[in-house]
Amino acid sequence: MNMSEQWRNVDPQSEFVLVANDDISDLQRTSLDVLYQPIIGVLAYALVNNFWRMAQERDPHKVHSHFELLSYLNVDVKSFYEARIKLEAAGLLKTLVKNSGEDRVYAYQLINPLDTHSFFADDLLSVSLLQIIGEDRYLDIFQEFAKEPFDVSDYKNISKNFLEVFNIKQSEIAKTPTVVNKVKDNVNRVKSFETGTKDTVNDDFDFNLLLDMLSQSFVNVADVKKSVDLINAEHELYGIDEIQMSKLIEKATNVTNNVFDPRKFKVIVSRQFKENHASLQETADARGNESQTSASESSLSNVEKQLVKSTQEYSPVEFLNYLKKAKGGYVRSAEERILAEVVERGILNAEVINMITYHLLVDQDKSGLNKSLFDAIADNWSQQHISNSSEAIEYIKKRKSDKIKPKRNYSRRYNGQANVKETLPDWAKDGYDNSKNEKQVDETKKKELQERIKKLKNRRKEG
Template sequence: MSDEVFENATEILNSLYGPIVGTSALGLYFQLKNLAVFQEQPNQIHTHFELQSLLNVSINQLETDRKMLEACGLLKTWLVNSKNQVMYLVRRPLSSKEFFATDLLTILLLEKLGDQVFQQVQNRMVPKQNIPEEAEEVTASVTDTFPLIVERMKRNQAQLTQVKNQLGDFQVGPQNTNQERPLDEKLLLSILENSFVELDSVKLAMEVIQTESALYGIDEVQMGKYVLKAVNLQTNRLDVKKLKTVISNDFRAPEKRDLQNTSVEETVKTDTGSNLTSQQIQITKFAGQMAPLQFLQQIKKQKHGFVTAGEERLVRDLIGRHILSNSVINILIYHLLVDEQHATLNKSLSETIANDWSQQKIVTAEQAIIKLQERKQKSTTKTARSRNGNGRKNIKETLPEWAKTTTPAKNATKLTPEQEKKLQERLNKLKK
């Protein structure tokens, strides 16, 4: 038998990607690959006219082909030097199994080929492995061979983070850039491999598991324990609804949880040239190092409040939509509860701000704070103009719904300087 490691990339491109992107786009892919491999000198600059001549296509067709390749995850593009130059990164195609495991690509191929031809291509590209029914798999898992690997991963988290930073935004296949995958799915499955739970049920629930991990800051080992608690003992399958309940109940009992073992969710990159204050820079760091519900819980504790079921559902929904990073969601929480002094997170207001930030492509905590500063400045300017309007009576400016300064709830509690100091001390402890 053979696996995808022996697959021919050219065959995959022609049989799986070709029907979707077209022969012209494939020609661009191979031409860019050749230009990258067979260069007369390092970092040699080529012109688009050269590409047009080699491929015998118009500039409009070149643009269309480029977008096709980008959409299917075969090409990444950057504008450099004030948009006068374009840098391309040619990416390897997915293996046949990875391709058919990607719903988007599978549907696109099915629509192009039709049911009958699609089935023929799938059978040819992903042949079934003829394993006898009586055969018993004895493949060793990573934790069987390296029993202390999980502990070593925790001890060397700094080095792992450094390696991931050097890799940048490397990912397999076309994915949403805002979608965070904090959990190593292969490691989780390896941890559960020798347990009684059916792994197929875990794989089917992986999207929910990833959301819960991002929501609460849960690592692979802890998630494995939650999964085992949520198994239906009659069927040995994971009960997704029970999993959410188990995690939620554990979160509501913080004394049972060791927050010191929470893994860092992302590395915050702060632009030293920005106009953020030292306190704002500190907030961006906290926002990048805590899961949203942990962040929310600490603020509520400092205000002598508690996280409501509605707030928990709201934050889970924001994470599940994959439109904002966790750090940006944390800034949204901080803004509404601390800056605006609301007692609880308002669903309508939170979703409106999140929708606006998604459209504005806000991807970092720093960008979110700058956006809030801009909104506040515009609001102040409009108010000043209204007061100085040729002696006329003050007229209310019409602002976007979420930009209106709402009246704080009666039960809202403003943080005193001493409480803010305690909050920062509590957040600092969670960093360690």
């Protein structure tokens, strides 16, 4: 089932229980109100607050019905589902389900919000907040929570340690009592359930090379190592290579104490791309040369092969930027967020994401990216296990071929809001007639776009 249709799996009559292992603290509440709300939106914010209220009732594991919840929030099932998955994505909720006969029973595991300091240290959350509220407001909020550190370098620490004050048997230190181990295991189990780890390995970015370069500078490499997730995410989104990354990290490092500031780094990267995109040098040439040619590429036309090469050579934001420039437009912040969210999910390669962008802006002649449509296509291609742009083109051709079969109706909506067909791109159609569809880009415009992209790419290589 398409991702945009998965809300239909939720039966309003189905039941759920709430699980909360801890109460929410005042500091976590502040973080939820000020930092999380702009990201998750008003309805998701209302939903998670209602969940926390219900979890604090006398019988916290009481069985509830979704109908009861929908009535209280005055929303339909689709709106509830969209709010719920936002909470899941933000790390505020885990949804579990089990089948009980013909019925499904849900368990909603509430996860405490990060405190303000941990939130700003989290790469995905802080970058998302920055993109939504803007640099000025982002820095204002941080200053509200930041506390000026007190310099204690002239003081001497005379504090006592635990064993100097409290008496405890040496035998119990050497061999931890069974009851303590049991409790500790239970705590670790709860923690492992609440938190998850994600794969942050990036095959086309040499983090060790970056560290080697930084070790020759004034930057504290140990600080940089703590931000590997952030650095990989910024590389994937903007196509920043190791050399440029080292320069940006140096700009975000305090020359007085050599401390790397991740928050300043995010702002610098975002600002530099918007103000001077040309300063971020092309790095995808190597990536394109190293990438393997798929078996399906041999069946592509020369124009299609040129497109495949372009999708491999540019990062998602760079590719969008050049396409928008070729159309006489510019990249909007909302479009950057669309690409950032898809990149962060890690379900599609950069070249496949670029192919979706091309398909929308050139084939369908859209003026910009639409989140619902982009997500729907990304979800569909992910389910088809499309791993490169060559496979994407072949898949589009197959969709065109299957379209003539009575059983397969591909004029269905991607997202239920716009009657959009995923068809073969115009540049790959045989006998394409522009007069049959006024919304399609004419051949002259398509060739012009291809030429402008090629010139821009050559200009970058010369620079």
